[in-house]
Amino acid sequence: MTDIPAKASVASASNGSVLLTLMKARTFIALIAVLIFFSIAAPNFLSAANLILMSKHVALNAFLAMGMTFVIITGGIDLSVGSIVGLCGMVAGYLVLNGIDLQVGYTIYFNVFEIALITLAVGILIGAVNGLLITRLNVAPFIATLGVLYVARGLALLSSDGRTFPNLVGKPDLGTTGFSFLGAGRLLGLPVSIWILVVVAVGAAYLAKYTPLGRHIFAVGGNERAARISGVRVNMVKMFVYMFSGFCAAVVGLIISSELMASHPATGESFELNAIAAAVLGGTSMSGGRGTIGGTIVGAFVIGILSDGLVMMGVSSFWQMVIKGLVIIVAVVVDQAQRRLQSRVTLMQMAKAG
Amino acid sequence: MTAAGDQDVILKLEDVSKVYSGTVAVKRANFEVRKGAVNVLVGENGAGKSTLMKIIAGVEQPTLGRILLEGEEVSFSSSGDAVNRGIGMVFQELNLFGNLTVAENIFATREITNRFRKIDSREQERRAAEFLERLQAGIRPDMLVEDLRIGQQQLVEIAKAVSLDARILIMDEPTSALSAAEVEILFKVIADLKARGVAIVYISHRLEELIRIGDTITVLRDGRITGQEKMKNVDTQWIVRQMIGSDAKDFAKADGHVPGEEIFRAEDICLPRVTGGLAVDHVSLSLRAGEILGIYGLMGAGRSELFDCIMGRHGHATGAIFIAGKKVRERDTTRRIRRGLALIPEDRQREGLVSILSVASNLTLASLSRFVRLFHISSAKENQAVTQMVRELAIKVADPAQEVSSLSGGNQQKVVIGKALLTGPKVLLMDEPSRGIDVGAKADVFRTMRKLSRDGLGILFATSDLDEVMALSDRIAVMSNGKLTGLFDRAEATEAALVAASALGHGPVPHTESHAHD
Numbered sequence: 001m002t003d004i005p006a007k008a009s010v011a012s013a014s015n016g017s018v019l020l021t022l023m024k025a026r027t028f029i030a031l032i033a034v035l036i037f038f039s040i041a042a043p044n045f046l047s048a049a050n051l052i053l054m055s056k057h058v059a060l061n062a063f064l065a066m067g068m069t070f071v072i073i074t075g076g077i078d079l080s081v082g083s084i085v086g087l088c089g090m091v092a093g094y095l096v097l098n099g100i101d102l103q104v105g106y107t108i109y110f111n112v113f114e115i116a117l118i119t120l121a122v123g124i125l126i127g128a129v130n131g132l133l134i135t136r137l138n139v140a141p142f143i144a145t146l147g148v149l150y151v152a153r154g155l156a157l158l159s160s161d162g163r164t165f166p167n168l169v170g171k172p173d174l175g176t177t178g179f180s181f182l183g184a185g186r187l188l189g190l191p192v193s194i195w196i197l198v199v200v201a202v203g204a205a206y207l208a209k210y211t212p213l214g215r216h217i218f219a220v221g222g223n224e225r226a227a228r229i230s231g232v233r234v235n236m237v238k239m240f241v242y243m244f245s246g247f248c249a250a251v252v253g254l255i256i257s258s259e260l261m262a263s264h265p266a267t268g269e270s271f272e273l274n275a276i277a278a279a280v281l282g283g284t285s286m287s288g289g290r291g292t293i294g295g296t297i298v299g300a301f302v303i304g305i306l307s308d309g310l311v312m313m314g315v316s317s318f319w320q321m322v323i324k325g326l327v328i329i330v331a332v333v334v335d336q337a338q339r340r341l342q343s344r345v346t347l348m349q350m351a352k353a354g
Numbered sequence: 355m356t357a358a359g360d361q362d363v364i365l366k367l368e369d370v371s372k373v374y375s376g377t378v379a380v381k382r383a384n385f386e387v388r389k390g391a392v393n394v395l396v397g398e399n400g401a402g403k404s405t406l407m408k409i410i411a412g413v414e415q416p417t418l419g420r421i422l423l424e425g426e427e428v429s430f431s432s433s434g435d436a437v438n439r440g441i442g443m444v445f446q447e448l449n450l451f452g453n454l455t456v457a458e459n460i461f462a463t464r465e466i467t468n469r470f471r472k473i474d475s476r477e478q479e480r481r482a483a484e485f486l487e488r489l490q491a492g493i494r495p496d497m498l499v500e501d502l503r504i505g506q507q508q509l510v511e512i513a514k515a516v517s518l519d520a521r522i523l524i525m526d527e528p529t530s531a532l533s534a535a536e537v538e539i540l541f542k543v544i545a546d547l548k549a550r551g552v553a554i555v556y557i558s559h560r561l562e563e564l565i566r567i568g569d570t571i572t573v574l575r576d577g578r579i580t581g582q583e584k585m586k587n588v589d590t591q592w593i594v595r596q597m598i599g600s601d602a603k604d605f606a607k608a609d610g611h612v613p614g615e616e617i618f619r620a621e622d623i624c625l626p627r628v629t630g631g632l633a634v635d636h637v638s639l640s641l642r643a644g645e646i647l648g649i650y651g652l653m654g655a656g657r658s659e660l661f662d663c664i665m666g667r668h669g670h671a672t673g674a675i676f677i678a679g680k681k682v683r684e685r686d687t688t689r690r691i692r693r694g695l696a697l698i699p700e701d702r703q704r705e706g707l708v709s710i711l712s713v714a715s716n717l718t719l720a721s722l723s724r725f726v727r728l729f730h731i732s733s734a735k736e737n738q739a740v741t742q743m744v745r746e747l748a749i750k751v752a753d754p755a756q757e758v759s760s761l762s763g764g765n766q767q768k769v770v771i772g773k774a775l776l777t778g779p780k781v782l783l784m785d786e787p788s789r790g791i792d793v794g795a796k797a798d799v800f801r802t803m804r805k806l807s808r809d810g811l812g813i814l815f816a817t818s819d820l821d822e823v824m825a826l827s828d829r830i831a832v833m834s835n836g837k838l839t840g841l842f843d844r845a846e847a848t849e850a851a852l853v854a855a856s857a858l859g860h861g862p863v864p865h866t867e868s869h870a871h872d
Contacts, residue, residue: 210730
């Protein structure tokens with residue numbers, strides 16, 4: 001997944017320097033560095049059980065970060081994902097416990113598969129609201145998604161009066177059992193959530209590289225005016241990225257509720273910040289037009305491994321925050337330095353050649 | 355370069371080069387500016403004049419070389435730096451704040467304040483009025499800039515530069531939107547400044563103008579300085595020779611094919627301006643297959659706006675367009691492209707290219723659906739189309755996967771053209787297709803236009819270059835102030851007639867009626 005930036009650097013290595021190549025592969029290098037560091041510093045770090053556990057943690061952030069990557073590539077931002085996680089968890093929990101009361105003496109209970117679909121639809125719908133605010137009503141993405149952040153969180157709290165939906169085991173006679181599969185189930189020895197991550201990630205990477213929609217996402221972020229004149233349906237592209245981001249958030253909401261077998265309305269607070277951090281660490285440019293799914297996933301792993309590893313080493317959570325913040329800042333500083341160095345190298349060459 | 359006494363030289367550029375990503379704009383230029391004289395700088399579009407001036411004015415920093423101000427090496431990190439050292443500039447593209455008043459614009463960044471740091475608007479307006487008085491433009495200092503005509507805005511820009519009390523004043527095409535009467539006033543102001551010892555650097559395309567007011571002349575071609583002389587020693591022929599060099603403009607001869615049926619017609623296109631009035635004023639025209647219709651006009655005449663209307667970029671535009679006799683009901687750009695319209699926009703960087711994507715991605719951006727099976731882009735088909743376009747348009751690129759911003763201006767323009775052609779258009783709208791590209795690329799672009807018209811495309815192309823419009827068009831339409839003010843067959847068109855039509859509605863004399871034909 002990371003060989004995309006690495007390959008690009010080989011192509012220009014002839015006119016750049018070794019330094020430039022190293023800077024381009026920085027996320028991957030950072031990943032290897034944290035892996036090596038913790039395998040030495042933290043006992044049991046490399047055990048299979050621990051690696052799987054960490055992957056499950058990372059997967060949650062990676063989902064959100066993928067949705068965020070597309071949004072950021074179009075030049076936007078989605079602050080509402082954390083709240084969508086919370087709200088979707090509540091939707092799933094409510095449906096498992098209460099079903100939908102039709103007010104005529106009947107209550108419909110859905111099976112787990114249907115509940116998952118409804119929850120995903122809710123996530124996509126909230127994404128669509130973001131998209132409509134941004135494309136039709138011209139609200140700045142930051143503000144639109146900030147508003148939705150509050151609304152969705154408020155709705156999540158209202159759905160249970162702030163209480164947790166506990167014990168989502170379901171009742172066999174209503175057909176609502178089996179909700180734990182997403183969070184605790186395993187296929188071929190790996191947790192289900194990892195498999196879902198693999199499927200969604202491959203799909204997203206394919207979309208970015210081989211479909212017109214993917215190409216259009218980059219074009220919109222690179223130059224919206226030019227994209228519009230070239231006939232790209234800019235509004236549709238933006239609708240898609242926010243809906244996809246909502247979808248990713250709904251998946252996370254489902255997985256978390258399933259893992260805990262409970263839905264808590266405050267779930268997902270500040271998740272959006274972790275997702276942005278992973279995307280940026282993976283080389284996504286906040287000004288739009290640049291980014292890869294592969295890079296983002298490596299970024300999510302760097303952040304996830306860093307925090308889990310520090311926990312294993314017994315570093316205080318306060319220090320963890322400081323370290324995480326520094327890593328993000330360094331990543332972006334290196335990113336900027338690389339761009340400057342690269343453009344200076346090419347410009348100087350052209351000046352001498354011309 | 356002549357030994358006219360070095361004490362007159364106030365500013366000197368030594369071996370200055372400026373490179374943008376993709377283009378070498380200025381190559382090892384040596385340039386001297388003299389006090390109390392009008393230093394004329396001339397060259398074709400894209401020769402590097404504006405870049406050279408931006409370097410002097412501190413807007414751009416040279417990639418290589420040094421700047422000497424009164425013998426002392428300086429480097430300006432911003433235009434503020436240059437202003438502090440007494441260098442002012444009238445920019446070609448207007449650098450005004452439309453939402454502020456004339457007085458506020460003139461004193462922007464050096465506001466006159468009272469003791470409590472509050473802006474003294476009354477004093478600003480009084481002083482602004484003095485400068486405006488000298489330009490006799492009938493502009494009040496409390497008017498909003500966005501409410502002014504484009505020519506008046508240019509005068510405000512000039513007043514702003516004059517108010518700096520600069521020792522060196524750079525004017526980049528200050529007359530491009532001025533009427534003849536306004537030009538006369540400007541020349542008086544320049545004579546006045548010259549008498550006070552100000553060094554003036556004057557850039558223009560209008561040779562008669564240069565010969566009239568210039569003292570020394572410097573000619574730029576393709577970023578290099580090709581001649582530097584005293585104005586009294588030179589004539590128009592000399593200037594043209596230095597500008598064009600041995601390789602005279604290659605316009606690609608007409609091949610004498612006869613245009614076919616009408617392929618495109620626009621009826622009564624109107625576009626309201628935000629500030630009131632019409633940017634495009636009841637324009638109707640028709641185009642035949644295989645015909646090149648040139649649209650000539652000055653800056654702000656409404657040519658680009660007309661193209662925008664045709665492409666469906668303005669929802670509030672009115673009027674109707676027809677392709678091959680059928681009315682186009684689609685109102686959005688995407689579907690109009692599918693109906694066979696394609697635009698090559700004037701501003702390559704802002705509207706033509708996605709600069710961080712590759713050459714290949716840019717080429718196929720507008721036509722991706724051609725290479726898609728179900729939802730998968732077939733790389734083979736896409737690459738084939740890219741290779742074919744690169745070859746047909748002679749785009750100089752080592753690898754189409756390169757970022758498009760690494761190409762030279764001319765090759766970037768070819769990419770924009772290639773992108774439009776890949777959509778399989780019936781009608782091609784080209785807005786200033788030769789702007790900012792080198793001589794060789796221009797010839798290629800013109801040759802391509804000829805070839806496309808032979809293949810039966812209808813081409814509408816907008817330009818402010820008289821030679822170009824005369825040499826390439828089968829018919830010539832002239833626009834002024836949003837109106838179509840003239841329509842000529844090539845045989846009957848003369849430069850004088852075109853210029854006269856392009857000035858209608860601009861001069862101090864209120865125009866009586868528009869001369870729009872059919």
